[in-house]
Amino acid sequence: MLRLFIFLVTILVVRSQTTAVNRCIIFSGDLPLNVYIENCVTPPCHLPQLQDAVINIVFRAPRTMQSMSTLATAFLGILVVPYPLGQNAITCNFLQNSFCPILEGEVLIYKLKMYIAPTFPVV
Numbered sequence: 001m002l003r004l005f006i007f008l009v010t011i012l013v014v015r016s017q018t019t020a021v022n023r024c025i026i027f028s029g030d031l032p033l034n035v036y037i038e039n040c041v042t043p044p045c046h047l048p049q050l051q052d053a054v055i056n057i058v059f060r061a062p063r064t065m066q067s068m069s070t071l072a073t074a075f076l077g078i079l080v081v082p083y084p085l086g087q088n089a090i091t092c093n094f095l096q097n098s099f100c101p102i103l104e105g106e107v108l109i110y111k112l113k114m115y116i117a118p119t120f121p122v123v
Helices: 002-015
Strands: 034-037 052-060 072-076 079-083 107-115
Antiparallel strands (some): 034 052, 052 107, 072 079
């Protein structure tokens, strides 16, 4: 019961902080239930170079999964560039309220830390 209470309080705190996001025009898929990029509510977000940008994502698992990987892609004009996340790509290591394997329909809270290289354009 305590775990459920902590989960609900966490959802309420995360939902109170929301960054507006749009559906990607290249890749289809459901939008997360909530996204909060720390220190950014209204895009475009000014990401901190030479440190981690922290992105909190609440989403519903579309299927049962044994493991998950996060893929980041940068869109620079017409150029599409994969953005390496290193160890941060191992999604299961950064789930805040669960662990892998994940059940279909499970609501997950995920904290992505994404290093912003000096070559990343300032938006």
